[in-house]
Amino acid sequence: MTFRSKAIEVALQRQPIPLVPPVEKITELYGTNTFHEDTMRTLLSPEAYIKISNAIRAGSNIDREVAEEVAxxxxSWAISRGATHYTHWFQPLTGTTAEKHDSFFDLTPSGKAIEKFKGSALVQQEPDASSFPSGGIRATFEARGYTGWDPSSPAFLMDNGAGGKTLCVPSVFIAYTGEALDYKAPLLRALNMLDKAATSVCQYFNRDVAKVTPTLGIEQEYFLVDKALYYARPDLVMAGRTVFGHGPARGQQLEDHYFGSISPRVNAFMVDFEFEALKLGIPVRTRHNEVAPGQFECAPTFEEVNLAIDHNALLMDLMQKMAEKHSFKVLFHEKPFAGINGSGKHNNWSMSTDTGINLLAPTTKPKENLRFLTFLVNVIKAVHDNADLLRASIASSGNEHRLGANEAPPAIVSVFLGTQLTRMLEDLVSSGEITLEKGENFYYKLGINRIPHLFRDNTDRNRTSPFAFTGNKFEYRAVGGNANSASPMIVLNTIVARQLMDFKKELDERLNRGEEKKIAVVEILKKYYTDSKKILFEGNGYSEEWVEEANKRGLSNIKTTYEALKVYTHEDTIRLFESVEVLNARELHARYDIELENYIKKIQIESRVMGDLALNHIVSTAVKYQFKLAQTARSLSDLDMNNEAEPIKEIIREISEHVIIIKKLVYEMTESRKVANNLEDLVEKAKMYSLDVKGYFEEIRYHVDKLELVIDDEDWPLVKYREMLFIR
Incomplete structure (x- = not known):
């Protein structure tokens, strides 16, 4: 029995794990493992609670005395719930989360054992920064780095699974010199600047607005593969995606998996991780089958951006742990299987005021819609002026396999508004008037009396647009399934903040000249819309016609990661980020280098995995199978059955042709990799990996996948797509 057949046998024997709901109402679970504000109100003195609450809402400083009381x-809270250790939980530029667990256990000078957690340990810790990517910000021998407590994201308890819990304190991570070495620090800066910029613009329309909070809802797509089948695929283990695999006869063409019935075993996994997510204060609400077989999605309620990103990173980690319990492996890679849909992480972004207004929600009231249009048009202009930077924010080796495929947004950044909003903006330009009509089909007329009236939204949806307006928010669909959403959110909130600042400056100049406010706002919006409208597109973003049209409009179509990432070092980019104090030139150059290195390493790993599988698994299997066929053909020839032997000889020749080409291509790919590795210049190395080394992938795959169709199913060494995608 082969490794593959053993894995299939194990996978087929799996049964759903029976689950007993831990409480009668799931709402009782929410936040039970988080140190949230209600808990703080109970455990802290009124003075300390007010100070910590002000720090969360207004960003005021927390003095050490308050930190000591909070610690x-x-x-006490953590130990009462079984915690034995604590850690600063942070998000370095590795793309994953990081944690170093320290025990509450300590000894007094007299040798007595005590449980200890000081305010100084809560506020700041010193992990070894030398092993995290820094992009040249610090030398290897300068190991010191600091993590610092972020009070706006609640501390939480992480269940270690094998006994004991750890108190996790969400934190920023900075170098000894003060530069950010993580995603959270620049994100917090960007959110702060957007709050200030958006609040100042809001006050032209409503003086009561004192704060604007960007909000985010992250839809997470993923695949589930049985654990035994996963470990029988070295490419999944090493690279997170399959480098070989012929498409099954039935993939997603019947469109029957999307929103289909969830299998019992998958449902048990979903219910289990949702219970745990709710305990951690992650407001998961939605679960369903996605388009591709074996693909699923979960989505939470909207939250403040920083918290939403922390929760998504925590959710991915939690899902991986719970998948182990259910003998699954979760695949977050953007394109784990060829020929079917990949996975995105749709970022639904908006802005809300402390007075309860969603700034991207249209109404039928002219005064309120002028405010709505102000923010809508400024967002469009920000995206138009910084489209290449937004593209860079979602660039990665994994997303490079996905973007532009027939299920993902293209590499061309465009904005979808829908016909009604587009007409509204055109009317604004032509007449200066704001109109938002409900239209005749505001309610659908179904002709079925027992069905209640169905409401039609003011806007359509477009699944092919990378940046689509969807009623009261923008959905950035191009973010990859394995990405940290902080990267695109740092860019989006920064460019919108800068744009709102420019709008305010221009408006103030007009008002100082004596122009009426409404007329001045409308005139500025008309100019912004006219200057930016070429980025609007209402049609099929997957079509070749759009590629041609985008080229005519002068829109960028940056297909490769190494090209997209260059934008981080452009003078305009540096000037933009420094003007709002989100990232300085050194930090931007560092992130560029880190992303390039990461890209090179990912493609290098895929190339090595591909070469190993091709030569040590596929070619060797093909040669053995050829020998079997040769023996059969020889036996037939010995019996003067040459006509019967000829088809077998044809198969032998076909296998030989594929084997010869595979060996040749793998050798050339390896040599190309050696040349790339010897290049000193990081940019040239990334370019060679992108154009030369990666250029061999599809051709090698083509010949390997052809062999999969020829070689006896019993002899094929790799678990096939039909098994990974349909055994659940």
Whole structure:
């Protein structure tokens, strides 16, 4: 029995794990493992609670005295729930989360054992920064780096699975010199600048607005593969995606998986991780089958951006742990299987005021719609002026396999508004008037009396647009399934903040000249819309016609990661980020180098995995199978059955042709990799990996996948797509 057949046998024997709901109402679970504000109100003195609450809402400083009281309360709360350790939980530029667990256990000078957690340990810790990517910000021998407590994201308890829990304190991570070495620090800066810029613009329309909070809802797509089948695929283990695999006869063409019935075993996994997510304060609400077989999606309620990103990173980690319990492996890679849909992480972004207004929600009231149009048009202009930077924010080796495929947004950044909003903006330009009509089909007329009236939204949806307006928010669909959403959110909130600042400056100049406010706002919006409308597109973003049209409009179509990432070092980019104090030139250059290195390493790993599988698994299997066929053909020839032997000889020749080409291509790919590795210049190395080394992938795959169709199913060494995608 082969490794593959053993894995299939194990996978087929799996049964759903029976689950007993831990409470009668799932709402009782929410936040039970988080040190949230209600808990703080109970455990802290009124003075300390007010200070910590102000820090969360207004960003005011927390003095060490308050930190000491919070640390004492956190320790008592965590220990009472089984915690033995604590850690600063942070998001370095590795793309994953990081944690170093320290015990509450300590000894007094007299040798007595105590449980200890000081305010100083809560506020700041010192992990070894030398092993995290820094992009040249710090030398290898300068190991010192600091993590710092982010009070706006609640501390939480992480269940280690094998006994004991750890108190996790969400934190920023900076170098000894003060530069950010993580995603959270620049994200917090960007959110702060957007709050200030958006609030100042809001006050032209409503003086009561004192704060604007960007919000985010992250839809997470993923695949589930049985654990045994996963470990029988070295490419999944090493690279997170399959480098070989012929498409099954039935993939997603019947469109029957999307929103289909969820299998019992998958449902048990979903219910289990949702219970745990709710305990951690992650407001998961939606689960369903996605388009591709074996693909699924979960989505939470909207949250403040920083918290939403922390929760998504925590959710991915939680899903991986819970998948182990259910003998699954979760695949977040953007394109784990060829020929079927890949996975995105749709970022639904908006802005809301402390007075309860969604700034991207249209109404039928002219005064309110002028405010709505102000923010809508400024967002469009920000995206138009910084489209290449937005493209860079979602660039990665994984997303490079996905973008432009027939299920993902193209590499061309465009904005979809829908016909009604587009007409509204055109009317604004032509007449200066704001109109938002409900239209005749505001309610659908179904002709079925027992069905209640169905409401039609003011806007359509477009699944092919990378940046689509969807009623009261923008959905950035191009973000990859394995990405940290902080990267695109740093860019989006920064460019919108800068644009709102420019709008305010221009409006103030007009008002100072004596122009009426409404007329001045409308005139500016008309100019912005006219200057930016070429980025609007209402049609099929997957079509070749759009590629041609985008080229005529002068829109960028940056297909490769190494090209997209260059934007981070452009003078305009540096000037933009420094003007709002989100990232400085050194930090931007560092992130560029880190992303390039990461890209090179990912393609290098895929290339090595491909060469190993091709030569040590596929070619060797093909040669053995050829020998079997040769013996059969020889036996037939010995019996003077040459006509019967000829088809077998044809198969032998076909296998030989594929084997010869595979060996030749693998050798050339390896040599190309050696040349790339010897290049000193990081940009040239990334370019060679992108154009030369990666250029061999599809051709090698083509010949390997052809062999999969020829070689006896019992002899084929790799678990096939039909098994990974349909055994659940």
């Amino acid at each position: 004492t309360a956190m320790k």
